[in-house]
Amino acid sequence: MLETCQQFQSGDITKDRYTIVEQIGGGLYSAIFKGICKNQTASQHVAIKFQNITLDCPQLTNEILILQALADCKHFAQIYGQGIHKKYKFVAMELLGPSLHDLVNRKIPNKFCLHSILKFGVQAIDALQALHKIGFIHRDLKPSNFVIGSTVETSSKIYLIGFGISQQLNIKDGNIIKPSTKDSYQVAFRYASINAHLGKEFGRNDDLMSLIYILVELYTGSLPWANVNNPDEVLRLKEQYQDGSLLAFMPPEFKQFEDHILSLDYTTEPDYQLITSILFETY
Numbered sequence: 001m002l003e004t005c006q007q008f009q010s011g012d013i014t015k016d017r018y019t020i021v022e023q024i025g026g027g028l029y030s031a032i033f034k035g036i037c038k039n040q041t042a043s044q045h046v047a048i049k050f051q052n053i054t055l056d057c058p059q060l061t062n063e064i065l066i067l068q069a070l071a072d073c074k075h076f077a078q079i080y081g082q083g084i085h086k087k088y089k090f091v092a093m094e095l096l097g098p099s100l101h102d103l104v105n106r107k108i109p110n111k112f113c114l115h116s117i118l119k120f121g122v123q124a125i126d127a128l129q130a131l132h133k134i135g136f137i138h139r140d141l142k143p144s145n146f147v148i149g150s151t152v153e154t155s156s157k158i159y160l161i162g163f164g165i166s167q168q169l170n171i172k173d174g175n176i177i178k179p180s181t182k183d184s185y186q187v188a189f190r191y192a193s194i195n196a197h198l199g200k201e202f203g204r205n206d207d208l209m210s211l212i213y214i215l216v217e218l219y220t221g222s223l224p225w226a227n228v229n230n231p232d233e234v235l236r237l238k239e240q241y242q243d244g245s246l247l248a249f250m251p252p253e254f255k256q257f258e259d260h261i262l263s264l265d266y267t268t269e270p271d272y273q274l275i276t277s278i279l280f281e282t283y
Contacts, residue, residue: 007086008033008050014085018048018092029057029164037080037092045150046080047095050088059164064091066163069134075127075160096159097150101143104218111221114251114282120146121215121279123158128211129272131160132204135169138162139202141210142191143218167202170266178266189231190223194242197235203266208275212246212258220249251282 008031012020018035025032030051037046051060070076077094084090100120104110112120124146131138138145138160145162148155170179182199189197191213193206217223224246225237242262247254257278264270 007088014048014090014092015081015083017081018046020048021045027164029055029059034095035092045095046092047077048090048092050085050090053084053087053089060089060091062166063163066131066134066136066166067093070130073127073130075123075130075158077159077161095150096161097148097155099144099147100214100218103148104143109221112218114219117215117219118279118282119156120158120218121211122276124160124211124214125272125276125279127158127160128204128207129270131166132169132207132270135171136163136166137169137202137204138207138210139165139167141207141214142188143214146214169203170201176267189234190226194235194238197231197238201266203264204270205261205264205266205268208261208264208270212254212261215254216246216250253278253282 008020008023010020010022014020014035017039018037021034021036023031024034024047030049033048033050035046035048036043049060049063051057064079064082067076067079071078077096080092080094082089082091104112128138140162142162145160147159147161149157149159170177179201181201183196183201191210193202193209195206195209196202213223217226224241225234228234228237244255244258247258257275260271260274260278
């Protein structure tokens, strides 16, 4: 977001507490800076996300709501503060490390070993179960939305980020009800489920199917539709590979993982313990 980059410079102080160091990321609606939070006894590095207050988009509000609800879960960033500075809403949160996308692309052959994939998968399932438990679907799972911690102690811990288009499950009187309207999914289709291509409402099963695509890509180095830009052709390939052939180079236990996901619909709760046990059996 160019305007935000121009508004904030290194050394700027937000709310007399957060000193901006440098920009480390951003998107269409927001910009993220590395900063230093100072209090009476110590200082620590933080991530500060800014969003123009005049924009009619729920991304930052969504993120704050979710992170506050998951404050006690180890796979989500901690929030340190929030407010308004100049024309911008901001949230200061735990500074995290590089994403899986960054890590896998650091050296050839751009893929992870089986042990790393399984370790990631178990933590990803744990994170998704926590998110789903509070009634939200992520809807935008991809390697760049899984990151590791920024310290030695947290460098092996997986964090889930990127809640800009997350949505609440359709719950009525305590029951999950299949929505009657189509989903207006508008982001990249590389890791999206077949349901997303068809305009069906995202459910917990769709987050898990996205996770399978991510696991396959990180372990084998690619997906059959990786270089295809036409969404209809991507859909055709996903349907073609849904017969189990997508998992041809994965451990055989992954077929049970996929079969379980395909047995679910919007209203059915996934068996997270089953999926985790499948991954553990693969070790």
